[in-house]
Amino acid sequence: MAIDTDKNSYTVIFAIVMVIVVGSILAGLAQGLKPLVKANERFEIQQNILYAMGINANEGPSDVEFISADKVEDVFNSTITKQYIVEGDKVTEDAQAYLLDVKKEEAKAKDPNYTRKLPLFEGEKDGNPIYVMPIRGKGLWDAIWGFVAVDKDMVVQGVFFDHAGETPGLGSEIKQRYFMDDFEGEHLLNESGAFKGITVAKGNADPRNDRKTDNAVDAIAGATITGDGVTAMIKKDLRMYVPYFKTLK
Amino acid sequence: MRLLSKKDSKLIMDPLADNNPITIQVLGICSALAITAQLKPSIVMAISVIFVLGAGNVVISLMRNIIPSKIRIIVQLVVVATLVIIVDQVLKAYAYSLSKELSVFIGLIITNCIIMGRFEAFALANGPWQSFLDGVGNALGYGVILVIVGFFRELLGSGTLMGFKVLGDPVEKTGLYAIGYENNGFMVLPPMALIVIGIIIWVQRSKNKELIED
Numbered sequence: 001m002a003i004d005t006d007k008n009s010y011t012v013i014f015a016i017v018m019v020i021v022v023g024s025i026l027a028g029l030a031q032g033l034k035p036l037v038k039a040n041e042r043f044e045i046q047q048n049i050l051y052a053m054g055i056n057a058n059e060g061p062s063d064v065e066f067i068s069a070d071k072v073e074d075v076f077n078s079t080i081t082k083q084y085i086v087e088g089d090k091v092t093e094d095a096q097a098y099l100l101d102v103k104k105e106e107a108k109a110k111d112p113n114y115t116r117k118l119p120l121f122e123g124e125k126d127g128n129p130i131y132v133m134p135i136r137g138k139g140l141w142d143a144i145w146g147f148v149a150v151d152k153d154m155v156v157q158g159v160f161f162d163h164a165g166e167t168p169g170l171g172s173e174i175k176q177r178y179f180m181d182d183f184e185g186e187h188l189l190n191e192s193g194a195f196k197g198i199t200v201a202k203g204n205a206d207p208r209n210d211r212k213t214d215n216a217v218d219a220i221a222g223a224t225i226t227g228d229g230v231t232a233m234i235k236k237d238l239r240m241y242v243p244y245f246k247t248l249k
Numbered sequence: 250m251r252l253l254s255k256k257d258s259k260l261i262m263d264p265l266a267d268n269n270p271i272t273i274q275v276l277g278i279c280s281a282l283a284i285t286a287q288l289k290p291s292i293v294m295a296i297s298v299i300f301v302l303g304a305g306n307v308v309i310s311l312m313r314n315i316i317p318s319k320i321r322i323i324v325q326l327v328v329v330a331t332l333v334i335i336v337d338q339v340l341k342a343y344a345y346s347l348s349k350e351l352s353v354f355i356g357l358i359i360t361n362c363i364i365m366g367r368f369e370a371f372a373l374a375n376g377p378w379q380s381f382l383d384g385v386g387n388a389l390g391y392g393v394i395l396v397i398v399g400f401f402r403e404l405l406g407s408g409t410l411m412g413f414k415v416l417g418d419p420v421e422k423t424g425l426y427a428i429g430y431e432n433n434g435f436m437v438l439p440p441m442a443l444i445v446i447g448i449i450i451w452v453q454r455s456k457n458k459e460l461i462e463d
Binding site: 018 | 314315316317318319320323324327331334335338339341342343345346349353414418420438
């Protein structure tokens with residue numbers, strides 16, 4: 001049987017059938033794999049939070065290695081003692097706080113009547129409480145985000161940054177050790193105790209980050225806008241936690 | 250008895266050597282640049298392309314008599330895109346960190362000119378078995394180059410292979426580094442992939458003079 005494959009009606013029917021078949025195959029696959037993908041995303045958040053706290057599988061000096069995915073859940077549950085949702089003055093414990101979608105909260109917070117929910121994770125390091133907070137902002141091309149771990153005086157204990165699509169070799173370097181390690185020990189408050197953030201500064205000329213109280217770290221050459229994005233997201237998102245840290249005093 | 254007839258084995262062997270898609274036809278160069286800084290992503294990319302091209306060629310070949318010629322390019326695109334999404338989803342579910350590393354490049358398999366090229370040039374005119382061999386052969390030819398480039402770039406650029414420090418530790422100064430060896434930072438940058446491919450092309454053409462064009 002010869003089909004006239006040049007007929008318009010045949011072409012249209014072929015296209016429709018193809019779309020339906022392909023669509024159902026892909027939808028079925030996505031549904032089937034969803035639980036696995038979701039679990040992987042959850043592990044990734046846990047790995048990132050632990051990394052910011054300095055818990056990682058780094059071996060060499062430039063490694064950025066996370067706790068492996070099969071162990072991360074246990075390590076996370078034993079390290080993070082409490083998880084909170086901070087809503088204005090109200091602080092509630094919530095064991096699922098790390099799954100709160102920061103991006104959605106940011107969008108909702110555009111409504112001035114909405115009190116933004118802020119997740120906060122508390123752990124312990126060398127006997128002192130340590131707090132981890134998510135941050136999120138814009139780089140040059142796409143979203144950048146991360147986690148910042150601080151002690152009760154808002155001195156940074158460690159950070160983790162990631163990005164969706166910064167320029168390879170330039171902006172993408174924010175997730176490299178030499179950049180992230182610079183934040184360690186850096187103060188978020190100035191001498192008088194007011195919130196100042198940390199500026200990713202050009203010409204800071206402090207490659208080893210010996211000046212911990214200058215609220216600045218060295219920028220990456222060629223990645224000015226990504227660096228400014230990091231500065232902005234630290235300033236904007238961590239400021240919201242300042243009232244909570246005041247209550248710890 | 251031979252496993253493959255002479256004609257069939259030619260379909261697999263040709264793209265590996267004298268009709269290599271990268272070094273002879275100079276197709277698929279972009280991904281060869283992008284992901285070959287390390288060996289592991291190169292291998293994964295090679296396997297993904299073998300799957301997509303092998304399966305895609307079969308699908309296209311099976312449908313070759315019913316595909317309306319007016320929209321055949323679109324049909325080919327849909328087939329590649331579907332297969333690529335399947336690869337992407339499976340990687341996300343079973344090899345998450347790898348899928349993050351390859352991120353956009355898995356999606357870019359769609360634009361790999363080798364794939365559309367083989368669909369159009371071979372699968373549309375040949376049976377499924379030959380098309381399968383042709384697809385696997387071409388993807389292997391592509392993958393071999395990728396792995397060679399990835400091997401040299403990771404070894405010389407980072408002193409590691411598959412993440413293992415085979416040359417010693419550059420900071421502790423052990424192994425080769427103890428006698429003053431340094432990693433070549435150039436090797437991890439994209440231009441060096443082209444230069445490595447250039448060297449492969451040179452070696453190949455000096456061995457087989459027939460490949461040299463006037």
